[in-house]
Amino acid sequence: MHFPIAGVTLNPLLLAGIGFLVGILGGFFGVGGGFIAGPLMFWSGVPMNFVVGTDLAHMTGKSIVAARRHRALGHVDIKLGLVMVAGTILGVEGGARTIEALESAGMVDLVIGVSYVLILLTISVFTAWESIRALRIMRTDRVDARDAVGFKGIRKRVHGLRISPMISLPGSGIASISFWAVFGVGLITGFLAGTLGVGGGFVRVPMLVYAIGIPTHVAVGTDLFEIVISAGFGTLTHAAKGNVDVLMALTMHTGAALGAQIGATATRFFTGPRIRLLFSGLPLVGALLVLIRLFGSGTIHL
Amino acid sequence: MKNKDVRDLVRNFVIELVVYGTLVLAYSMIVLRWLADPLRELFNNNLLVYAVLSLGLIVAQGAVLDVVTAFLLNLLPMERLE
Numbered sequence: 197m198h199f200p201i202a203g204v205t206l207n208p209l210l211l212a213g214i215g216f217l218v219g220i221l222g223g224f225f226g227v228g229g230g231f232i233a234g235p236l237m238f239w240s241g242v243p244m245n246f247v248v249g250t251d252l253a254h255m256t257g258k259s260i261v262a263a264r265r266h267r268a269l270g271h272v273d274i275k276l277g278l279v280m281v282a283g284t285i286l287g288v289e290g291g292a293r294t295i296e297a298l299e300s301a302g303m304v305d306l307v308i309g310v311s312y313v314l315i316l317l318t319i320s321v322f323t324a325w326e327s328i329r330a331l332r333i334m335r336t337d338r339v340d341a342r343d344a345v346g347f348k349g350i351r352k353r354v355h356g357l358r359i360s361p362m363i364s365l366p367g368s369g370i371a372s373i374s375f376w377a378v379f380g381v382g383l384i385t386g387f388l389a390g391t392l393g394v395g396g397g398f399v400r401v402p403m404l405v406y407a408i409g410i411p412t413h414v415a416v417g418t419d420l421f422e423i424v425i426s427a428g429f430g431t432l433t434h435a436a437k438g439n440v441d442v443l444m445a446l447t448m449h450t451g452a453a454l455g456a457q458i459g460a461t462a463t464r465f466f467t468g469p470r471i472r473l474l475f476s477g478l479p480l481v482g483a484l485l486v487l488i489r490l491f492g493s494g495t496i497h498l
Numbered sequence: 499m500k501n502k503d504v505r506d507l508v509r510n511f512v513i514e515l516v517v518y519g520t521l522v523l524a525y526s527m528i529v530l531r532w533l534a535d536p537l538r539e540l541f542n543n544n545l546l547v548y549a550v551l552s553l554g555l556i557v558a559q560g561a562v563l564d565v566v567t568a569f570l571l572n573l574l575p576m577e578r579l580e
Contacts, residue, residue, distance in 0.1 A: 197526065197530070197531075200535075201541050208526040212522055212526075253552060253553075256557065257557065257559055257563075260557060260561065260564065261567065428553060428557075431553050431556065432550070432553055433549075435548060435549030435552045435553070436545050436546055438541070442556065443534060443537060445552070445556055446530060446533075446556065447530060449556060449559055450525060450563065451522065453560070453563035453567055454515075454563075457564075457567040458511070
């Protein structure tokens, strides 16, 4: 099928297949899947400027489906999501300005690429280590899966912050926490999203679980809710700059809608620590894809 | 989960994939082809309207597909298997 806006001819089933894959990942792990969908679209022959905008557009539609599904299961904390969105928007803007500064210094590919790989590897190793510890705690101490977290140091410090205003997050079982702690998570993940050009779910979900103490299922659902808003905003701005082929986005989304439903339903068959252990493999895939791109483009030489 | 439940889950999943795949294929062939020309015109002539319409289309499709997939998941007892 010919997609006249991007000017490429592609099999729609291939696009729907990519959507289906990232839909399952999104529904299950609460990530947008941009770090996998982007390279796959590029390798399918979609021009790079259309990859970012079109991926954001399909992510908006997909996240609506998955977020609604999670909301029905009681996994979305709207208040938490809205506070984070405020920080995310500021963070994205800061990230975009950092990119501009790096670009004018001619170092954008190297700095962003290497930072990306290091961040992804850190998240992957840390999440794997923590979830294995949590699974051991569940087995040896007979702790409920909801309470089993193998690393509570950061959470204790964050909850110890008493900078007003203090807010409660009843949807996540948190009686009192500083507004700035939640806002900060949005700000940091927004900054990473703005600099790395991704949705940021693979950073936000671990931060919500480990730093704020949100149950894994709620972290996944709320992250999707946040993606709906931030990716929707991104779709508008990118489309206005001519970087969105909505026909491609609609085709990808047909596959993603089914994948997201299946992924969200599948979370009920796994405990929080097991979801986190499976999640730890995702950043590795992303890091590998970035490394291939860095070596392939000659940014890094052996 | 018992073995029988897993078998039912896989069977229902395959049925859903086939039904959904057929719907998606028909949708791509009919609706997307029909939308292609007007959207390209808009993309070339008025990017702002194109941007708003793009977001509207993806949100509308999200809502419709949510209903369709939820209907299929309810029709086949995938939701009740735990």
